[in-house]
Amino acid sequence: MEEGPYKYIRDGNGQVSRVIRIGTRQSQLARIQTDSVADKLKELYSDVRLEIIGMTTTGDKILDTALSKIGEKSLFTKELENALERNEVDLVVHSLKDLPTTLPPGFTIGAVLKRENPHDAVVLHPKHKGKTLETLPENSVIGTSSLRRAAQLKKRFPHLDFKDIRGNLNTRLRKLDEKDDFAAIILAAAGLKRMGWENRISQILDPEDCMYAVGQGALAIEVRARDEDILEMVSVLHDPDTVLRCIAERAFLRQLEGGCSVPVAVHTQVKDSQLHLTGAVYSLDGSDSLKETMQTSISAAAQKSPEGVDELLQRVGVTASKISGEAQDRAERLGIDLADLLLSKGAKEILTVARKLNDAR
Numbered sequence: 001m002e003e004g005p006y007k008y009i010r011d012g013n014g015q016v017s018r019v020i021r022i023g024t025r026q027s028q029l030a031r032i033q034t035d036s037v038a039d040k041l042k043e044l045y046s047d048v049r050l051e052i053i054g055m056t057t058t059g060d061k062i063l064d065t066a067l068s069k070i071g072e073k074s075l076f077t078k079e080l081e082n083a084l085e086r087n088e089v090d091l092v093v094h095s096l097k098d099l100p101t102t103l104p105p106g107f108t109i110g111a112v113l114k115r116e117n118p119h120d121a122v123v124l125h126p127k128h129k130g131k132t133l134e135t136l137p138e139n140s141v142i143g144t145s146s147l148r149r150a151a152q153l154k155k156r157f158p159h160l161d162f163k164d165i166r167g168n169l170n171t172r173l174r175k176l177d178e179k180d181d182f183a184a185i186i187l188a189a190a191g192l193k194r195m196g197w198e199n200r201i202s203q204i205l206d207p208e209d210c211m212y213a214v215g216q217g218a219l220a221i222e223v224r225a226r227d228e229d230i231l232e233m234v235s236v237l238h239d240p241d242t243v244l245r246c247i248a249e250r251a252f253l254r255q256l257e258g259g260c261s262v263p264v265a266v267h268t269q270v271k272d273s274q275l276h277l278t279g280a281v282y283s284l285d286g287s288d289s290l291k292e293t294m295q296t297s298i299s300a301a302a303q304k305s306p307e308g309v310d311e312l313l314q315r316v317g318v319t320a321s322k323i324s325g326e327a328q329d330r331a332e333r334l335g336i337d338l339a340d341l342l343l344s345k346g347a348k349e350i351l352t353v354a355r356k357l358n359d360a361r
Contacts (some may be wrong), residue, residue, distance in 0.1 A: 007051075019049045021228070023080045023089035026054040026166040030193050033219055034093040037113070040237060040317045048233075053089055055079050077222075081107060086221065090230050092222045094225060095191075096215030096246060099222065102256035103317040110231045110319055111221040112246050114188035114239035118217030120210050122203040123192070124184045124189035125176055132203050133157050133184070140183035140240045143176065147284060147358065152210045155286030169195055175223070176317050186210075190217035211265035211280060214249040218242050235322055243320050244298055244331040248277045250316035251335025256281065256342065262351045262358070273299035275331055279338045284354050290342050296334040298327045 020041070024034035029224065031054065038050050070204070077099055080092040096102040096112060117349070122133055134157065137193070143165030144150055150162040165172055165182065169191055176185050189204055221234045245268040253264055256279075263282040268275065275298045280291035313325065315332045339347075 017049050019046055019051050020091065020233075021051045021053055021089040021175050022150075023053050023055060023083050024153070025080070026056050027170075029169050029191050029195055030095075035239070036194070037093045037219060037221065038303070040113075041233070044236060045233065047094060053083070055083060061187040070127070084224060086178035090189055090223070090227070091234060092095070093172050094220050096212045096220040096223060097219040099317065101214075101250045101316050103222070103314075106225055107222055107317075108225040108231070108314050108319040109220045109277075109317050110159060110223040111234040111237040112239065112243045112318060112320075113219045113221075115218040115242040115245070116193055118212045119189050119207075120186050120205045120212060121189040121192055121201040122184050122205065123173065123176065123187055123200045124202040125180075128183055131204075133160065133205075133209075136160060136183050139292040139336070141181060143172065143182040146186070146213070147354070148213055148263045148265050148282070149210060151282035151284055151286040151289075151354075152265060153186070153286070153296045155282075155289070156209055171196075173197075173200070188212075188216055188268055191343055207267040207278065211267045211278065211301065214264070214266055215246050225314070231319060231321075235320070238320050238323060240323050240327075241320065243323055244327055245270065245277075247318055247328055247331040248275060248338075249279075250318070251332040252279045252339045253335075254316055255336045255339030256347060256351065262354050264351075270298065273297060275334060277334050277338055279335075279342065281350050282354070283350055284357050288350050288353075290345050290347050290350065292338060292341050294334055294338045294341070296330045298330060 006050060007021065024030050034052055038052060041050060077094060081104060083089045084092055099109065124131060138159045139161050141161045141163050142153065143163055145164050145166050154159065154162060165175060165185055167175065169187065172185055172187065189201060192198060192201055204318050221237065223230045245343060249266045249268060252266060256264060263284065265276040265280050274295045276293060277292065278293040278294045280289055282289045315328050317350055320328060340343060
């Protein structure tokens with residue numbers, strides 16, 4: 001039965017419980033990620049019924065074009081947000097890195113879950129078992145659909161060739177294994193781990209070789225901003241360190257006006273109450289780059305919000321009312337300051353050229 005925007009169900013004993021409908025992409029990885037969130041919610045709220053609704057997004061349909069060429073920021077999220085807006089679902093589970101840094105009005109990220117390993121991984125063709133990017137033969141072809149990965153790795157491993165590869169994880173692994181087109185492909189370690197394919201990881205790339213994408217490895221739950229019940233319900237899933245790291249990363253990207261179509265990379269860590277953010281921008285071939293690191297205190301002192309700091313405020317699309325507003329503000333400021341530093345050194349020019357060259361490809 002429907003009552004207002006919500007759906008309720010009555011069981012055999014006449015008990016009425018609310019049904020929470022969770023929207024997800026149809027891919028196997030998306031389903032696994034959504035199931036993991038549903039399991040956490042079931043543990044916390046045993047009386048709530050959960051229903052998972054799978055959808056196909058534009059990004060899932062356009063498989064013959066490099067993501068960076070399509071140029072649409074909400075490629076994997078638009079259809080899911082439409083369902084959220086029409087009250088067909090109550091929350092949506094995304095990979096945070098798919099969510100634009102500015103969300104459409106009326107939506108917010110109500111939870112950012114504890115981050116899986118955010119680094120990139122090398123998956124080798126079986127015939128190259130035991131090798132690394134360093135030791136692969138001259139002109140070996142490496143598959144990646146990410147300008148960020150290609151830019152960094154071209155510079156670091158000039159003996160290799162980089163070509164686009166599209167499709168979900170299953171498709172990419174099949175393209176690698178069943179043909180001889182690629183010596184290796186680069187994928188997010190987090191996705192491989194969630195799929196149970198850790199044994200395929202030949203090498204994890206450390207930040208010196210390849211820094212990761214903004215939000216990589218973290219899951220986000222998007223909800224209607226005015227839906228206080230649901231916001232309250234999912235807010236317990238926030239992981240404080242991940243939230244602060246991702247607010248800094250997203251603020252950095254937003255200030256640079258970067259998206260899928262430009263090579264921007266980050267690395268963050270929380271150490272001794274300090275949040276460290278390294279950010280970089282690259283030309284398409286990696287020959288031109290700017291990279292800087294800054295830090296800010298998120299100590300216990302910063303965990304107490306002074307008067308006038310609004311915890312319900314969205315910061316780069318994230319609402320985290322149970323985490324100190326002061327610490328969130330500092331994380332956001334860190335991202336903005338680091339972006340401004342790179343912009344003052346010429347980041348805009350590097351990104352503009354990269355964008356133009358990519359559009360012309």
